[in-house]
Amino acid sequence: MTNTDALLMGLLQGLTEYLPVSSSGHLAIASNLLGVDGESNLTFTVAVHVATVLSTLVILFKEIVWIFKGLFHPIGSTGINKEQKYVLNIIISMIPVGIVGVFFKDYVEEIFGSGLLVVGFCLLITASLLTFSYFAKPRQKETISMKDAFIIGLAQAFAVLPGVSRSGSTIATGLILGNKKETLAQFSFLMVIPPILGEALLDLIKAAKEGAEAAIGDLSISALCIGFLAAFISGCMACKWMINIVKKGKLIYFAIYCALVGLTLIISHAF
DSSP, X not given: OOHHHHHHHHHHHHHHXXXXXXXXXXXXXXHHHHTOOGGGOHHHHHHHHHXXXXXXXXXXXXXXXXXXXXXTSXXXXXXXXXXXXXXXXXXXXXXXXXXXXXXXXXXXXXXHTSOHHHHHHHHHHHHHHHHXXXXXXXXXXXXXXXXXXXXXXXXXXXXXXXXXXXHHHHHHHHHHTTBOHHHHHHHHHHHTHHHHHHHHHHHHHHHHHHOHHHHHTTOOHHHHHHHHHHHHXXXXXXXXXXXXXXXXXXXXXXXXXHHHHHHHHHHHHHO
16 A cells, blocks of 8 residues: 555544545545555555544533533433433434444445446445435434433444445434434534444454564555544544534535435446
8 A cells, every 4th residue: 555545534533534435435446446455465454444533522622621521510300411312312323333343243344345337336225315304304302312312222233235325324313303403413423433443453353363564564654644643634624524514514516416426336347
């Protein structure tokens, strides 16, 4: 992997992790076009995923501080406080993707190797979800319930498929359920932190078993640093953009984009 490849893959990872267009699908497309498989290099994969987590921590720093300030307060006679309930909802949202990661990881990895045709069809699914959430006008709920958190978590688990956007599916599902735009994007980005860190930890364990040489491959230190910084900077920008985009309700433009890219992949495969 050259420095230019690392730059492009890092930028793509950071941008598409938050924009509702599927990071896995776009990385598969980029890998195919560049003739590079950044996803198979465990060291690079861990680096760019940790970079996107750091970008979330930077952009949502105030919200994270607010959560931790109330998290360790004693439970009073009125029950758990807002911060503790928020963390509980995040834990509940992690259950579906945790089950998929533990019991269906090998099956999901097989799907990732199925080619761009699968990515094309999954991008159409993303486009459909975004379109439906744009036109659906349910009653706005004040807070995200535990039931809604679990359903949003199911959407996140479904988004392990290459081409199904994690942010797109979770935000669209939350909007369809009637949750407020102002809190939904924030919850969507915070709920992904534990799964990404968990995945990075599993990759590190796998890399340790394979040995340093196999884990690093032909990746240079400069390419690793470039990919990390590119993913972090683009992740910060995309995270901030996406929060504003959700508030303004402009997801339909991403639905059109996903539909066009998906159809292009399907048609190109046919010919």
